[in-house]
Amino acid sequence: MSATRVFVARLAGCAVFDPAGDRVGKVRDVLVVYRKDDPPRVVGLIVEIPGKRRVFVSIGRVTSIGGGQIITTGLINLRRFEQRGGEVRVIAEMLGRKVAFNDGSGTASIEDVAIEEREPGEWEVDQLFVRRPKTSASPFAKGPSAYVTWREVRETTEAGEAQSAEQLIATYSELKPADLANTLLDLPPQRRQEVAAELPDDRLADVLEEMPEIDQVEILAKLGDDRAADVLDHMSPDDAADLIAQLPEERGEHLLELMEPEEAEDVRFLLSYGPDTAGGLMTTEPIIVSADATVAEGLALIRRHDLPPALGAAVCVTLPPYEPPTGRFLGIVHFQRMLRYPPHERLGSLIDQGLEPVKAETSAAEVSRILASYDLVSVPVVDEKHRLVGVVTIDDVLDYLLPDDWRSHPEDESEVSRRATARAQLATGSIPIAPGRRAGDGTR
Structure with missing residues (x-):
């Protein structure tokens, strides 16, 4: 191994590579099991692979940890990770736990955990970075910190007691x-x-x-x-x-x-x-401007860092008032068109004359068809008085088309294709699929 001791919090997000140098995912957590008289033993890593799926990688499959990256043997079981009884996630479950010093000097909370390789392929919890309660009333003050071994402290968090996150x-x-x-x-x-x-x-x-x-x-x-x-x-x-x-x-x-x-x-x-x-x-927070607003003003509005990309793709031009429901809707100006004109150009002269808004009562299916047919990122929505009331963006439509549990089961491609044929297939790259579990092969 290129390193014998590693602090787990620093592993979060580290890239995982196979022996050929191809990236297979990134670390999300480290899994340990407690032992009666010895420090917890590391059993493996929780790795996020393409498709947002999390899988288990046995610590025995890890050949190198160091330099902000992890090298594995390349053999990864793509079955979704499921935590077993007795297994503890270091980042998600150990950080924040309370411990008491065995010498009676007080309590502290765990802020980081160091794991160390004792023998090739055998890792265990080595040190804890802990912080004692603060002694100052200042909101900016922190308690003193210390490095301790596992045997110098004992956990005191009781069942049902809230754990600091x-x-x-x-x-x-x-x-x-x-x-x-x-x-x-x-x-x-x-x-x-x-x-x-x-x-x-x-x-x-x-x-x-x-x-x-x-x-x-x-x-x-x-x-x-x-x-x-x-x-x-x-x-x-x-x-x-x-x-x-x-x-x-x-x-x-x-x-x-x-x-x-x-x-x-x-x-x-x-x-x-x-x-x-x-x-x-629809969302009721599109960018709305007057016809006299300039290209410079429009571009300044879509530069806001907190603005979702789909809403920043165009600005809506209306008569006053400029809050939904607005005055009469005049049209939209796409940001690419703004880039082609000088900063002083009035947006009212750059309106897309070929794009018609949809009525608020228009069916979601029809809105989806319009977005797909005209390669749009968003479409304006008006009421019966032709006042702008919002815009429907492509992500709104995708949320509607995809199955309710698509975030929980991104690999369920048959259901996705039924509800939204445009959804990308799960990319697995060059990760070889592990064969069925064999005695001692470290797969789950």
């Missing part, structure tokens, strides 16, 4: 919302709720938008009403409306009353449309 959240801070959503869905239910409880409102909102509705409802059901309303405020109105529609009517109405009035108004507006219509699919 601060370090896990910090470890996964760079994950995209969709990846963090997958990570949460892989956690045991109690740990998932602990992590959700500690995520900032805006981060949790982004994550919930990437989850199946049944999981959204489960997490929201265990949040207090005030916290749930704050999270809904941070969600896009169409996603918040979809989620509230799944809740019992009484709680949904109560949460709407607790939300910010402007956000709640948008959600109520969307709930007034059927789920299978353009109004039910």
Whole structure:
């Protein structure tokens, strides 16, 4: 091995390669089993391969760890990872646990775990990086840290006691919302709720938008009403409306009353449309400008870092007012066309005359056909008075077409092809498929 001791938090996201140098995935966690008188033994890695699927890689298949990468023998079983009884995920379940020093000097919480190779292919937990409780009242203060061996401490987290998720959240801070959503869905239910409880409102909102509705409802059901309303405020109105529609009517109405009035108004507006219509699919937050706005102003608006790409593909031109429902809808200007004109050009002269908006009552199937037929990223939606009320984007349509559990089962290609023939097939690259389990081969 190129390294004998590695801190697990630093392995998160590290690339995994086969002996030929082809990338096969990235590390998401390390799996250990506890032993009675010895430190926990490492049994393998949880690796995310193309298609967002997580698989188990036996530690015996790892030939090198170092330099921010991991080399394996190349033989990987592509069966979806399922955690077995007695197995513990280091990042997801050990970080944040409380420990007590055996010398009686106090308690601490685990912030990182070091694993070490004792013999070729045999790894175990070696050291813990722990932090004692802070002694200052300052919100910026931290308690003293220390490196200790496994035998110097004992775990004190009791069954049912909430476990801190601060370090896990910090470890996964760079994950995209969709990846963090997958990570949460892989956690045991109690740990998932602990992590959700500690995520900032805006981060949790982004994550919930990437989850199946049944999981959204489960997490929201265990949040207090005030916290749930704050999270809904941070969600896009169409996603918040979809989620509230799944809740019992009484709680949904109560949460709407607790939300910010402007956000709640948008959600109520969307709930007034059927789920299978353009109004039910649309978002009410497109970029809206006047006909006198310039190309420079339009480009500045689509540069916002928090703007979804589909909404940044075009700006909508209307008469005042410029909040849905707007004044009369005049048309849209695609960002590529803006790039072809000088900064002072008026957007009213660049409107796409060939694109007709759809009515809010238009069926979702018809909206899908229009987007596909004209290679559009979004289509504007108007009411009976030709006022702009929102836009339907390609991701709204994909969410509608794909099966409800597509996020949980991305490899279920037969169902996907039935509901959305455009979905890409699961890419497995050059990963060889392992044969059936043999005694001692390390596959699961």
